[in-house]
Amino acid sequence: MKEVALGIDIGGTNTVFGFIDKEGKCLLTGSIPTQKHHDINDYLDELFKHVEKEIENSLEELDIVGIGIGAPNACYYTGTIEDAANLRWKGRIPFVSLVKKRLDVPVYITNDANAAAMGEKVFGAARNMNNFLVITLGTGLGSGIFVNGDILHGHDGFAGEVGHMIVRKSGRECGCGRKGCLETYVSATGVKRSVYKLLARHTGDSELRDIPFNNLTAKMVAEAANRGDEVAKETFTYTATILGEVLANVVAVTSPEAIFLFGGLTKAGDILFKPVEETLEEQLLAIYKGKIKVMPSGIKDNAAVLGAAALIWNKK
Amino acid sequence: MKEVALGIDIGGTNTVFGFIDKEGKCLLTGSIPTQKHHDINDYLDELFKHVEKEIENSLEELDIVGIGIGAPNACYYTGTIEDAANLRWKGRIPFVSLVKKRLDVPVYITNDANAAAMGEKVFGAARNMNNFLVITLGTGLGSGIFVNGDILHGHDGFAGEVGHMIVRKSGRECGCGRKGCLETYVSATGVKRSVYKLLARHTGDSELRDIPFNNLTAKMVAEAANRGDEVAKETFTYTATILGEVLANVVAVTSPEAIFLFGGLTKAGDILFKPVEETLEEQLLAIYKGKIKVMPSGIKDNAAVLGAAALIWNKK
Structure with a gap:
């Protein structure tokens, strides 16, 4: 058996x-x-x-x-x-x-x-860690928080809604009925919205100008960025910068050893991870600087x- | 013995x-x-x-x-x-x-x-709680976070720096060397700074116009507010609104049963607590609404x- x-x-x-x-x-x-x-x-x-x-x-x-x-x-x-x-x-x-x-x-x-x-x-890169965050980047943004060696469920079991931290006052409409939630900027859907915001703002050429909103995927944006498309590149920098800023605030609450980024959007690789790391490091309170690892999931x-x-x- | x-x-x-x-x-x-x-x-x-x-x-x-x-x-x-x-x-x-x-x-x-x-x-109003926050409002803003029945120390022992969450991009200068930290707005010092900001903005009379910055205390502002001074009242509303907004984001991370406000500034009473509660309730994600108590410390x-x-x- x-x-x-x-x-x-x-x-x-x-x-x-x-x-x-x-x-x-x-x-x-x-x-x-x-x-x-x-x-x-x-x-x-x-x-x-x-x-x-x-x-x-x-x-x-x-x-x-x-x-x-x-x-x-x-x-x-x-x-x-x-x-x-x-x-x-x-x-x-x-x-x-x-x-x-x-x-x-x-x-x-x-x-x-x-x-x-x-x-x-249990099975991944956090086996020896007791305090860490997992940020899942899919259609929305989810978060799982480990503290003192266990999941932070909170009083009612619904802790870890980092995707619904409000990061821009009167910002983008969110599915939750409020405005400016992190996941309206940092998620596959957020990336699409940011492409359209930047296409509206700039005049330069972009291969993304030929794709209607409903056909666009975050994967297409990542591919365009890796081909050098300026709007696509700026979209990832914009997305990652907001994530880095918010993670610096979440670190001030939970002080984790590492932050794992997880999910489809992380396939974008360095164009996502690098500006997240840079912004996080720049924004952190001095006592946390140089201490927090930003890593991909250890599960393939x-x-x-x-x-x-x-x-x-x-x-x- | x-x-x-x-x-x-x-x-x-x-x-x-x-x-x-x-x-x-x-x-x-x-x-x-x-x-x-x-x-x-x-x-x-x-x-x-x-x-x-x-x-x-x-x-x-x-x-x-x-x-x-x-x-x-x-x-x-x-x-x-x-x-x-x-x-x-x-x-x-x-x-x-x-x-x-x-x-x-x-x-x-x-x-x-x-x-x-x-x-x-151990001795106060959280004896039967396993998930709660304490916000200490003194010269600065400190925070102690209980999760799963124990203090959240984080990986390095320095978790709970809610006072250094950045809440206004390029905002007020903070003693930590960065800008826009919560405690530059929400603390005894923050209250003083907000009085001067509002005195600069408005033209109306205020008893606070006769007090130099270095002589002003948060206690004087609270007393003026309770006497009906408009600038002092608006200062407390401004302070409490920012605190309520940020607490809504901290709740999205930790989902506490209650938030205790602690320290000298809380002697201001309702002019502080009421707008904190109202803003928090208004800004919370739906699943948390009506669940989070805002309370004074149970220790006298x-x-x-x-x-x-x-x-x-x-x-x-």
Whole structure:
């Protein structure tokens, strides 16, 4: 019998699962579309049908020691998902207890950025760290914060919303209903918005002038920047500078050993990391200068599923 | 024998000490001027001479179970005080080991705001809380942050510098050498600076127009505000609004149950607390709205010494 944790990552588009052993090896994976079922029970029935099929097909006999779940708006304390903007199930979904009805093992849920931070701690580059931040740069900006060797959940389980720190008064409209939140500037969506702001401001040529807003992706902007497109380059500098400024403020609260940048946008590489590091270092209070590492994630593949499974292996 | 902890609060002007029993009762206190001795050993000799005299004069026999110290720029991990701007001893002072040479009991040091937070947890209004903030409003702005039931020291022991979050780009000059730090706006000194900014901007009468900058105190401003002086009232609204805005961002990082405002400036009462609460509530991300209490400290007397002693009683 091979002991594995079942890691489940619930994204706005797909739900990906995988069986992860104690060393962080991913034995089997599968996925289903997240949005197919309006009813949470239909969704879980389909998910567990796929999970069971993978177990049956496995060459080794699997012993599932627990289930870890990363999901938007998930609360670690209550085991619920609450009014996630990108999911179809509204209200307060008792996700953990619904999962336990299907497989009675230890089940933990937390938001996707906290799961990423736990993955970094258990399987990644933060194994020897007790105080660090993970910033996930996707459609939005998530954050997972480790302090004193554990995730900072806060009083209500919803700590770590760095993406919703207000960084520009009366700034860009945010999906949360407020204005000027960090994620409206620093995220894949933020990058797109900044391209259009800069195209409006400048007169110079840019290959991005031929692409309509709805077709543009952050990946295209990164590629254009690496080809030397001035607007694309300035977009990344602008994005990274705002991130560096805000991280200097977050350091003044939490004093981490390292800050990990995680997610699709980090594939941009140096054009993102360098100005983040430079701005951070320049803006830091003297006592923190030269102490904070800015690093890419130490997990290469299946990071989201590994992070979810790490919620279980962290307890073993 | 009565078990007591010796609490020591090292301020820029005076060093105050007290013997605190397990229930938080302060049995005896004393103080010496902090700046009299250039040599740290001369300072400690005088301090312990006074401590011993108090012990001898005590009616009850005292058993000192430990020494807790609150001091600017103190590091909990290393037991040192490092380049505190308001103290005469420069460089890295191994304070804990110097104290242990004089009295070999458990000795802990942390910065004054962390000590205030520990006092709130052990003896004050946060006894049943595991996640809360203490904001100390004095000459500067300090912060002590409790998460998962313990002080957030961070990787290097210097977490909780909320006073040095940059809140206005290219804003007011700060003693730290940077610009726009929160404490240049929200502190006794910040209040004075804001009075002068508003006197420059407006033309209306104000009793504060007769007071030179160097004679003005935050207490005078609070008193003028409570007498109805418009500039003084607007100063407190301005100060409290900035604090409320920044606290909304700190909540997005740490998600506390309550925020305690502590220190001289809080004597201003409602003219400070009300606009802080209103701005915070207005600026919070929806998931935090209606959840965060803004409260005065639950400790009435000898708060700094009680906080320092709480570093010991917290471990018993």
